[in-house]
Amino acid sequence: MVLKNIFLEISQNYSSDKKLTEEFWTEIETQYSKTSRHYHNLEHLENIFSELEEVKSEITDFDLITFSVFYHDVIYKSTAKDNEEKSAELAVVRLKNYNLSDNQLQRISKQILATKKHEKSSDQDVNFLTDADLSILGADRNTYQKYTEKIRKEYSVYPDFLYKPGRKKALVHF
Template identity: 30%
Template sequence: MSLGIVPWRAAWQALGAAPGDGLHAELLARYAEPHRAYHTRQHLAECLALFDEHRLLAQRPAEVELALWFHDAVYDVHRHDNEAASAAWARTALLDGGAAPEVADRVATLVLATRHSVAPATSDEQLLVDVDLAILGAAPARFAEYEGQIRAEYSFVPPTVFAEKRGAILAGFLARPVLFGTQALQARFEAAARANLQQAIAAQG
């Protein structure tokens, strides 16, 4: 799926709502901010394309799709409320666009699920989280690019500190019993993700 205006509008229409003027362009501008290296339009496009392949698994596909659009709308490595701020923006935008309050609340909750701090509570949350984490199971070249992009976003962190912190984060993922809870994505990405994580942890020294 592209980042074009047509699928964007279709998702809103499916929810009986309409996006505010300039919202699509504003989101694309956010994903193109110069301090971003991974959380960019590339990541957003990859997420939307993967979701489109598995759209039929979603209970409320338009809600998941819009949650993906907003999930990294606010991103600054120096703050700790990116997901909360992104979720709040999504909720406000949906309410302003005429979406039902319960729809706006569900989309905001989906965005919050990308904090990856608690287990997803619904199948749609699980699908969204799995799509967001699919980069872990990417082909080796793309995964290496991803690791470089994350390092670029934290270029201000000294190498030894980054290696320690990054290694701990990657080890935390590797320690999970399963990385992907959606059966189709688990079959597709789990083994590759574990191999990528093991290699990346070793590279951190």
């Protein structure tokens, strides 16, 4: 799966400015490729798209979901509590440059913000996105083990006595 191609293809539906689209892609790729990202990286996006492909025909607006996937973790710092809010804000700022309506921008923002708590929504597209985002939790034992190791690396700033109860609380919530 070539994420860049997915982003370029979807973007051309909303903008003819190829230079701008390349700039947006470069920003996305740079953010998801930071060395501090052991799990919330481009591989995570590939997994989400792989999951969503299976239910694509059931998604109301796959274009909007696609933008939401690319931007949902674009801002990510393990010590921050407002990653989703900042990611949603950046998505709206960037995508305002495309021919997206205010309603579409609001839906993208809502979808991104939903990845913070992963609660059931009345919007089925939101549910597809949040389920795909957490699909790693239902992976086979080996894949899940690798995921837990990567997450621990992302949160390595926290000692075990803080990390373990926090992680348990998150998993119980999910």
